[in-house]
Amino acid sequence: MAHYAILDDDSIVTQVIVGIDEDDTDNLPEEFGSWEDFYSSVKDGKTVKRTSYNTFAGEHALDGTPFRGNYGTVGFIYYAEQDMFLPPKPFDSWVEDFDNFYWKAPIDKPNDTDNFGWVEDDYQDDNTTGWLLIEEPEDGE
DSSP states (O other): OEEEEEEOTTSBEEEEEEEOOTTOOTTSOTTOSSHHHHHHHHTTTOOEEEEOTTEETTEETTSSOOOSSSOOOTTOEEETTTTEEEOOOSSTTOEEETTTTEEEOSSOOSOSSSOEEEOHHHHHHOTTOOEEEOOOOOTTO
């Protein structure tokens, strides 16, 4: 069993279908070079890309080989040049981080030990800020 992401004209995943594994070529009609091509033909010529249900952030959950960076679920973006899926952009100011299969803030988080959240409005007002330390509530609050 394999999963295939159906892309719109902007390379955004609009649907994911379950189909035949790319390795199973015995049943592939001879006029098609791949199952991606076959599913494209039945999806009105839309671009179709195989995606791995077990891949997230470049890691395979079952210790297999990660495939295309992330599972391309609805709303994810397919980048043809990198041959990978990224989740939707979380904030306007963030940029693609293809090495880590996600998005990166325009400024680094102050540290990795404290709990910080991104505040886009703060960054838009002053592009030297954006990370906000999230205080843990005291017991009883």
